Amino acid sequence: MTQKDRRTCIRAVLVLLWIGLGVLLFVLYRGHTLLVDNRNTQEGLRAPDLITVSVDGGKGLEFFRGDRDRFAVVGTRHRISIEFSDGTPPVEQEFRLPIRDDMYILSVPKMLNDLPFVEVFHTTPEPRSPEEDELPVEEVPIP
Structure with missing residues (x-):
């Protein structure tokens, strides 16, 4: 292997290391x-009255x-801790x-009812049909 080939090989390995x-x-x-x-999201699920929540300590x-x-979080693995004001034991969950x-x-x-509790939050509203956008028009007689 010539010196030029070794340099090219070393440079290629360095580029791959930087990308990796x-x-x-x-x-x-x-x-x-x-x-x-902390909202009532479904029938039968009641949100706790007062809690203290911390994420990742x-x-x-x-x-x-x-x-x-x-909360601003970094990484993919997280731990949430919930402490209740009514004396219920604290809850910790990894996700x-x-x-x-x-x-x-x-x-x-x-989360407290062992249901899937994390989902993607969409900031754009779902598309609506034109019929839903129309407001009912009331005819008011002109005196």
Whole structure:
């Protein structure tokens, strides 16, 4: 192998290492926005009255029933801790967030009832039919 071939081979390996390092850092340090929701979402699921929620051991936030707040999280593996004000033992749960989406919503009532509790949060409203956009027109007689 000539010196020129060795240099080309070394350069190719270095380029592949840089690309691999970039992919690894992207996967490990991908940021997400996590909305924690303490609302009654389904029939039969009741949100707790007052809880303190912390994600990944960070600062805890107080949630009343019907509250929603956001947490900035990094990575794919996370741990949520919920402490109740009524003396119920605290709950801790581990969950994973896929890399592909930016914003997820976590439902506390679903989590407490062992239902799938993390889903993608869509910021754009779902398309509606033109009939739904039309407002009813009331005819008012002109005096």
